[in-house]
Amino acid sequence: MEAGDANSRQIDDDGDKSDEEEKEDRATQSLLNKLIRSNVVNNTNQVEVLQRDPNSPLYSVKTFEELRLKPQLLKGVYEMGFNRPSKIQENALPMMLAEPPQNLIAQSQSGTGKTAAFVLAMLSHVDPSLKWPQCLCISPTYELALQTGKVIEQMGKFYPEVKLAYAVRGHKMERGIKIKEQIVIGTPGTVLDWCIKLKLIDPKKIKVFVLDEADVMIATQGHQDQSIRIQRMLPKGCQMLLFSATFEDSVWKFAERVVPDPNIIKLKREEETLDTIKQYYVLCNSKEDKFNALCNIYGAITIAQAMIFCHTRKTANWLAGQLSKEGHQVALLSGEMAVEQRAAVIERFRDGKEKVLITTNVLFIPFSSVCKFCIDVEQVSVVINFDLPLDKDGNPDNETYLHRIGRTGRFGKRGLAVNMVDSQRSMEILKTYERHFNKKIARLDTHDLDEIEKIAN
Structure with missing residues (x-):
């Protein structure tokens, strides 16, 4: 995180914050949500789906069995306490698991099951017999990357052939030694170094690219450009999945640059009322x-x-x-x-x-x-x-x-x-x-x- 300039207002006893501190708070609030919400929130939010091909029948699922997952992944899903797909999972998972792969931009708040959804997609697309990175997920901060990694480890508990590597600060790697883990999760700067400087990852072999917390990502200096540079190195057929809690204009512009020809899912937020x-x-x-x-x-x-x-x-x-x-x-x-x-x-x-x-x-x-x-x-x-x-x-x-x-x-x-x-x-x-x-x-x-x-x- 870059330090705020000399003119930025510093935090005082009343809780006022400089612009840079506000940016940091976006990641902090997101991490708090992940730490607190161990289960999917039961809500009645309406899902809006905009398909890449409007003539294609809308396909959603009500059970995980309908997805025809590998038995070891289905066992991992149930082990984590998911009994049935959440609202976002009902519509997103069929798209993410489709053949040929479909790109997706999805808006959903914390607690809606979106992390589990894209983790399941990555684990499903991996070929464990191939000992190189096939799925790449980037998060805005070290802490958020670790939280997503925990979900991968939990869901893949019964799928030990699939390995996970963390491309985050403090994880020192030697130049030129190709890593064998099939899934890599990390922050944009370190992932970029692993691809370009250290040449640990061959980006042309990536099948699934996940960009999580897009609204937090673009609020952090440098992350937006780094994310776009990573995306441009990926092969044409790579599946692009982008998730954001919000969809203001700046997020839309970023999403459009990163995800070509996408399906779009929005989970409408419930309106709070003072009637009761x-x-x-x-x-x-x-x-x-x-x-x-x-x-x-x-x-x-x-x-x-x-x-x-x-x-x-x-x-x-x-x-x-x-x-x-x-x-x-x-x-x-x-x-x-x-x-x-x-x-x-x-x-x-x-x-x-x-x-x-x-x-x-x-x-x-x-x-x-x-x-x-x-x-x-x-x-x-x-x-x-x-x-x-x-x-x-x-x-x-x-x-x-x-x-x-x-x-x-x-x-x-x-x-x-x-x-x-x-x-x-x-x-x-x-x-x-x-x-x-x-x-x-x-x-x-x-x-x-x-x-x-x-x-x-």
């Missing part, structure tokens, strides 16, 4: 006043699990300490934590080991208009905006407000959102949210226990 969420605000004069209001809410109603959002790390740390003193089981999440630490905190909260999750905006760094990282925990019944969400310029952030309070009212249940208002400015911001979503946000007097009890019913 009761919204309230509490007038406060200080953070101590906010904390007392919070204690009154906890004293009056039963809360399964709660998420509390703060604007700064300092406030989050202070609030975590105060709630812990009151005997609450508290998890704290903030930007200075390593990605693995953050994943562990979220996993513990999801498992119910802590009942309160206090977080800064680290959960909702907006790296596109349609893809934000989020936590879906069925037991979350209350979301507290200890500080109202603002964008980097200090203006109301409608999208973050929606995603924050949308953590409650999930899975068809009713939710409760409480906003702490401590100034005339924050009241104006609250009114902005009220107007934008056309939803009444009622005042709550937290000194009146009877009133608090009513909102829980």
Whole structure:
């Protein structure tokens, strides 16, 4: 990652980030998703398929048996806990496994099973008797490459004849010694070195090329050009598969350069709604006043699990300490934590080991208009905006407000959102949210226990 220029704004206590740090966050958020979501998310998203040949019948599958996989791969699929294909897999796998090979551009969010899909395609196309690289997968970062490699190792558990090599930093190789592994996964710079400088890979022998996390890839300096250089070395008949969580214009332009004559699959994102969420605000004069209001809410109603959002790390740390003193089981999440630490905190909260999750905006760094990282925990019944969400310029952030309070009212249940208002400015911001979503946000007097009890019913 290149360092930001001298004029880039550095991260401060309020969580503001320079442009380069925002780019890094795209990869971080993607890695968090992979670490946390060990299973495919069950969703009702609609799949849109644009075929290269519109006259060809649309072919989809409802079971893995229909794909006529090698028995050892089918066993690996079931070993990983996949009982039936996900929405994206139903349509993508028949295209990826077709003969002759078909190119594919696919948009799908994390947790939809797309990594398992392209891994299955690579393992299916490999000829284990040939001791050279036949499938090449590139990821934007070292950590993301390792995560994809783990999926390959898990799915290929019963197919030991197929070997995997990691073309990543720190993996030193001698020049001119051809590698024998059939699948190579790595980052663009190292893969390019293995092809050109060290001549470890003969790109003309690659049958399947996968470019994962395309939206993250093009946000990282140099990766876009390196990816295109790799693609241009591949043979004409090589199958090209590109995946991205988002499809803004820059991603489309990149995809069109890398994947010729593609089929296209889009997994439409579910729209969040505030219809099942009761919204309230509490007038406060200080953070101590906010904390007392919070204690009154906890004293009056039963809360399964709660998420509390703060604007700064300092406030989050202070609030975590105060709630812990009151005997609450508290998890704290903030930007200075390593990605693995953050994943562990979220996993513990999801498992119910802590009942309160206090977080800064680290959960909702907006790296596109349609893809934000989020936590879906069925037991979350209350979301507290200890500080109202603002964008980097200090203006109301409608999208973050929606995603924050949308953590409650999930899975068809009713939710409760409480906003702490401590100034005339924050009241104006609250009114902005009220107007934008056309939803009444009622005042709550937290000194009146009877009133608090009513909102829980």
